[in-house]
Amino acid sequence: MKHxxxxxISVVMGVYNQWxxxxxxxxxxxxxxxxxxxxxxxxxxxxxxxxxxGYIRELGTLDERIVLIGREENHGLAFSLNxxxxxxxxxxxxxxxxxxxxxxxxxxxxxxxxxxxxxxxWCGCNxxxxxxxxxxxxxxxxxxxxxxxYLPFSPFIHPTVMYRRELFEKNDGYQVSEETLRCEDYxxxxxxxxxxxxxxxxxxxxxxxxxxxxxxxxxKFCFRKAEMRLRYRNFKAMHxxxxxxxxxxxxxxxxxxxxxxxxxxxxxxxxxxxxGRKQTAGTENPQLQAELTEKxxxx
Numbered sequence: 001m002k003h004x005x006x007x008x009i010s011v012v013m014g015v016y017n018q019w020x021x022x023x024x025x026x027x028x029x030x031x032x033x034x035x036x037x038x039x040x041x042x043x044x045x046x047x048x049x050x051x052x053x054g055y056i057r058e059l060g061t062l063d064e065r066i067v068l069i070g071r072e073e074n075h076g077l078a079f080s081l082n083x084x085x086x087x088x089x090x091x092x093x094x095x096x097x098x099x100x101x102x103x104x105x106x107x108x109x110x111x112x113x114x115x116x117x118x119x120x121x122w123c124g125c126n127x128x129x130x131x132x133x134x135x136x137x138x139x140x141x142x143x144x145x146x147x148x149x150y151l152p153f154s155p156f157i158h159p160t161v162m163y164r165r166e167l168f169e170k171n172d173g174y175q176v177s178e179e180t181l182r183c184e185d186y187x188x189x190x191x192x193x194x195x196x197x198x199x200x201x202x203x204x205x206x207x208x209x210x211x212x213x214x215x216x217x218x219x220k221f222c223f224r225k226a227e228m229r230l231r232y233r234n235f236k237a238m239h240x241x242x243x244x245x246x247x248x249x250x251x252x253x254x255x256x257x258x259x260x261x262x263x264x265x266x267x268x269x270x271x272x273x274x275x276g277r278k279q280t281a282g283t284e285n286p287q288l289q290a291e292l293t294e295k296x297x298x299x
Contacts (some may be wrong), residue, residue, distance in 0.1 A: 007065075009039035009107055010090030010165070014080030015098045016046040021055050023099040023210070031096055032063050036107040039094075042087055044080040045070030078174035078184040085168050093168070097159040101130075101208035109206055110162040121167050121197040124160040126205050131212035139209065141201040147238050150190055151248045156199055158185035160207045171195065179230055182223040190234040224252040 011031050018024045031041055043066060045056045060068045069087060070080075085093060092114060094107060110123055117123075129137040145155035171192065174180070180187045189199065228249055235245040 005089070007038050007040045007090045009036070009092045009094055009111060009162070010084070010088035011039055011041045011094045011096050011107075012044070012081055012084035012088060013042070013096040013098060014044045014046050014077045014084065015048065015052075015056055016074060016077075016080075017048045017052045018055065018098045019052055020099065024055055024059075027096065027098050027100055027102075028059050028062065028066075030100075030102045030104075031107075032065070033104055034102065034107045035104050036111055039107065040065050040067055040089060041096075042067045042069065042084045044084050046076070046080045047072055047074035076176065076181060076184075078176045078180060081184075082173040082176065085165075085173055088165060091165055092162050093165050094162040095159045097210075099210045100159050101210075103206050103208065106160075106206040107162075109202060109204060113200070113202060114162060114164065117200070119198065120200045121192065122156075122161050122163040122199045123202060124156040124162075124199065125202040125207055127157050127160055127207040127209040128205055129211045130208050131210065135208070137211075138205070140203075143201055143203055145193075145199060145201070147193070147240060150186075150193065150238070151235070151240065151245060152251070154183075154186040154189055156185070156189055156201065157207065157209060159209070161185075161199070167192070167197065178222075179226045181226060183227045183230060186227070187230055187234075190238070194234070194237060227252040 013027075015024070028041070028043075031039075041063070043056060043059060045053055045068065047070070048056060056068065056070075060066055067087070069083060081095075092111065094110065096102060106125070110125070113123055114120065124141060126141055127139050128135045129139060139157060141157060142149045142155050149155040173188075174184045175187050175191075193199070231249045231252070232241070232246075235241050235249060241249075
């Protein structure tokens with residue numbers, strides 16, 4: 001049975017206690033300002049406190065394409081996204097996070113790619129990294145991730161991804177468990193990859209991903225242990241434990257032994273260096289800085 005109205009894209013976003021009202025509004029506005037217009041925007045309130053929940057309720061007045069759903073209890077991002085996907089009407093499902101910025105051409109570029117390339121089940125893109133001071137680096141993702149691209153970390157930036165909805169009609173959605181907390185994206189990408197599905201990363205900067213010092217402080221030791229188990233199980237199934245896969249299984253633990261400030265410094269140095277090299281090579285999008293300034297006001 002068909003819905004009365006079926007948009008081409010359903011944008012889905014789970015929100016839990018986003019206290020930064022401006023960051024939330026800027027993230028939502030960046031979706032509403034997309035050049036591609038045929039979408040619905042499903043926002044799930046995952047049991048936020050009353051004040052933060054009020055910020056989410058305010059969003060419902062911004063645009064008729066916004067659909068607000070949720071529960072009073074907190075269940076985690078995987079549960080939230082599954083609820084959004086179940087409600088979604090679009091042929092494609094695009095992720096979004098409550099503190100990032102989607103640049104205006106993101107949905108159109110991904111939609112056109114997916115329409116032209118039925119061999120891919122989802123696609124992501126490269127992203128600029130920013131904090132309250134502005135853009136400080138970039139993340140360059142592998143174009144066509146292979147098995148070994150899953151060893152160091154997920155080869156896709158989760159909130160940049162657009163899926164085919166039929167993928168979730170044929171397969172389970174996000175795994176809701178303690179093991180996948182903080183790495184639900186890593187789990188689903190590896191599981192789908194093992195089932196023969198393939199993803200692609202557009203080599204364009206269509207997204208601005210917020211990453212500051214606080215980003216490196218969210219991974220508690222229990223989450224690192226869970227990720228180690230997740231890595232071991234999947235690397236074993238993908239026949240990648242030897243000769244070096246087992247070392248990558250230990251990566252979350254080893255990272256947790258280092259001071260947060262040192263981890264942040266190393267990651268920022270690496271991302272900033274790559275960003276600078278790309279700018280020097282003349283591949284920087286001249287409109288990017290202006291677009292981010294307009295959308296987020298952080299520069």
